[in-house]
Amino acid sequence: MSRFRYRALAEDGRRVRGELDATDLHDLEQRLRAQGLLLITARPRRPGLRRAPRIARRELITFCFHLEQLLEAGVPPFESLAALRDAVTEPRLQQVIAAMLADIERGLPLSEAAARQPQAFSAVAASLLRAGETAGRLPLAVRDIGATLAREEALAAHARRIGIYPAIVAAVLLLAIVVALTQVVPEVEKLLRSAGQSLPLQTRLLVGLSQAVRDWGWAMLLALAAGLALGAHALARSERLRIRAHALRLRLPLVGEILRKLALARFAALFATLYAAGINIIDALRTSEDAVGNLALREGLRSAREGIEQGHPLSAAFDAAQVFPPLITRMLRLGEHTGALDQALHKVASLYQRDVADGIARLQAAAEPALTMLMGGLLLWIASAVLGPIYDIITRLPV
Numbered sequence: 001m002s003r004f005r006y007r008a009l010a011e012d013g014r015r016v017r018g019e020l021d022a023t024d025l026h027d028l029e030q031r032l033r034a035q036g037l038l039l040i041t042a043r044p045r046r047p048g049l050r051r052a053p054r055i056a057r058r059e060l061i062t063f064c065f066h067l068e069q070l071l072e073a074g075v076p077p078f079e080s081l082a083a084l085r086d087a088v089t090e091p092r093l094q095q096v097i098a099a100m101l102a103d104i105e106r107g108l109p110l111s112e113a114a115a116r117q118p119q120a121f122s123a124v125a126a127s128l129l130r131a132g133e134t135a136g137r138l139p140l141a142v143r144d145i146g147a148t149l150a151r152e153e154a155l156a157a158h159a160r161r162i163g164i165y166p167a168i169v170a171a172v173l174l175l176a177i178v179v180a181l182t183q184v185v186p187e188v189e190k191l192l193r194s195a196g197q198s199l200p201l202q203t204r205l206l207v208g209l210s211q212a213v214r215d216w217g218w219a220m221l222l223a224l225a226a227g228l229a230l231g232a233h234a235l236a237r238s239e240r241l242r243i244r245a246h247a248l249r250l251r252l253p254l255v256g257e258i259l260r261k262l263a264l265a266r267f268a269a270l271f272a273t274l275y276a277a278g279i280n281i282i283d284a285l286r287t288s289e290d291a292v293g294n295l296a297l298r299e300g301l302r303s304a305r306e307g308i309e310q311g312h313p314l315s316a317a318f319d320a321a322q323v324f325p326p327l328i329t330r331m332l333r334l335g336e337h338t339g340a341l342d343q344a345l346h347k348v349a350s351l352y353q354r355d356v357a358d359g360i361a362r363l364q365a366a367a368e369p370a371l372t373m374l375m376g377g378l379l380l381w382i383a384s385a386v387l388g389p390i391y392d393i394i395t396r397l398p399v
Helices: 025-034 057-072 077-087 091-105 110-115 123-135 138-194 201-237 239-250 256-276 281-289 295-309 314-321 326-338 341-396
Strands: 002-010 015-022 037-044
Touching: 002 025, 015 025, 015 091, 025 037, 025 091, 057 077, 057 091, 057 138, 077 091, 091 110, 110 123, 123 138, 123 256, 123 281, 138 201, 138 256, 138 341, 201 239, 201 341, 239 256, 239 295, 256 281, 256 295, 256 341, 281 295, 295 314, 314 326, 326 341
Parallel strands: none
Antiparallel strands: 002 015, 002 037
């Protein structure tokens, strides 16, 4: 499937520009006609251009909830999607639903129509829909997709909470230091030089730092940007380097264990959902590999899947991968013995989600005073380096 840039004519005479995924121009024309648009011109999107943004997870959660209700009431998938297309207000989601309706009109099942819309439905969602169609439990499959999206939204919220407060404090601290070095320190230096005051060591260091920032600030920014660009380019070209970088994240102090538990909670919940939907272990692991969010753990999942394909038990394959904690292997072994693998993994996911929430709360409780003390210490050093010589001048003035 390719992505096309098109110009089309709406029913009210407006000219519309946009991008849409289609197999060929004929398929694109049918998809646009389903949206009430008449194709004028189209051309394939050149490689390297930015991909279409994904639809917000919250929009998809609401969509899955309403689709499940309609399917549960006995409304066929085509009529359910048609009703939702007229009800949703998000334009991109309307386009996705219209494209799915066009695919279903051509004879494709709902799972294949969803798989052709990667900006809205992941491989996990398509696998769940396919399993639901096979087992005759499509409403439950849509419910599982909505529950999976809700869990991912909760985990993403936890991940965002890790960096929001430190980022805000760091930005405020950096702004305060830059203003002090570029505006305050130069004026104070002029005052002290005019008074013939000899500067103490900490003031000389501060003046030198201020001079370096004023003279070489842009060069420093350019060097930093170049370093970041080279690092990003190296990561983009080398998968081995990306895997090492992701493994390093898991070993970071304070946040590494939280990131590991975030990824494992996502994997355990997703794998349990896929397994409960009737998808075999090999396909469930293959689908979970790209959704785990960490390349080091993804390599571990791939190694475990290859071990299972060679005939090893599930728990033994995970143990041999040497990247998963003992809790995962113990619960997998318990699920194998009891025949309730999905329940064991759901318990693991719940436990890790609770640990992540508690860990983030503890990290924030420790980070707030630590960052405040750091900011206060730096500003106190700047203030003492500036005000100390000024105080000496004042004390020497004749009374």
